[in-house]
Amino acid sequence: DSGVTQTPKHLITATGQRVTLRCSPRSGDLSVYWYQQSLDQGLQFLIQYYNGEERAKGNILERFSAQQFPDLHSELNLSSLELGDSALYFCASSPREPKTQYFGPGTRLLVL
Amino acid sequence: ELKVEQNPLFLSMQEGKNYTIYCNYSTTSDRLYWYRQDPGKSLESLFVLLSNGAVKQEGRLMASLDTKARLSTLHITAAVHDLSATYFCAVGEYNDMRFGAGTRLTVKP
Numbered sequence: 001d002s003g004v005t006q007t008p009k010h011l012i013t014a015t016g017q018r019v020t021l022r023c024s025p026r027s028g029d030l031s032v033y034w035y036q037q038s039l040d041q042g043l044q045f046l047i048q049y050y051n052g053e054e055r056a057k058g059n060i061l062e063r064f065s066a067q068q069f070p071d072l073h074s075e076l077n078l079s080s081l082e083l084g085d086s087a088l089y090f091c092a093s094s095p096r097e098p099k100t101q102y103f104g105p106g107t108r109l110l111v112l
Numbered sequence: 113e114l115k116v117e118q119n120p121l122f123l124s125m126q127e128g129k130n131y132t133i134y135c136n137y138s139t140t141s142d143r144l145y146w147y148r149q150d151p152g153k154s155l156e157s158l159f160v161l162l163s164n165g166a167v168k169q170e171g172r173l174m175a176s177l178d179t180k181a182r183l184s185t186l187h188i189t190a191a192v193h194d195l196s197a198t199y200f201c202a203v204g205e206y207n208d209m210r211f212g213a214g215t216r217l218t219v220k221p
Binding site: 100 | 160202
């Protein structure tokens with residue numbers, strides 16, 4: 001158990017819908033990272049927040065957005081969902097760079 | 113653009129044998145990470161390598177980093193079934209982290 005929690009574990013929705021994934025980092029970790037893992041794209045970095053501020057952006061689509069709240073939990077919002085958005089979404093946290101990242105259990109999203 | 117290539121992508125080993133997984137990357141970077149992922153599970157951090165020549169060992173796994181060659185290796189010694197998993201290397205900094213495609217390792221009795 002890494003100490004990072006993610007909800008929900010599974011999510012099934014339809015194309016065109018919007019969902020929100022939630023992540024609680026390890027106690028004391030200020031950085032939160034979001035990743036997408038799919039069979040065709042592999043593991044891709046989406047976005048990072050540090051202490052409430054956006055720190056870095058990776059391959060995140062404009063339909064996707066994220067935020068980190070004052071209590072340091074983070075949410076990833078996915079809108080106008082497409083079939084290709086079906087994937088495993090991981091959240092990770094770290095105390096600071098360049099320390100390792102601790103990954104949560106993931107949210108498996110299925111878009112039908 | 114930072115690219116990370118792992119090879120092999122699939123590896124089937126006999127227990128007790130040694131093997132090496134390679135991770136090549138395309139731009140200068142002095143930080144490299146190795147992760148392990150079991151089927152249906154999350155990623156577990158194995159090693160963080162932060163400088164040229166860095167070598168870290170944990171049990172039957174040893175990782176090294178050659179920043180001049182832009183190469184990291186993950187060496188497996190006397191493999192056991194419990195090492196069966198997918199191993200990822202990742203390169204870069206917080207604003208550009210790239211993962212390799214992963215090496216799916218199967219250790220057979």
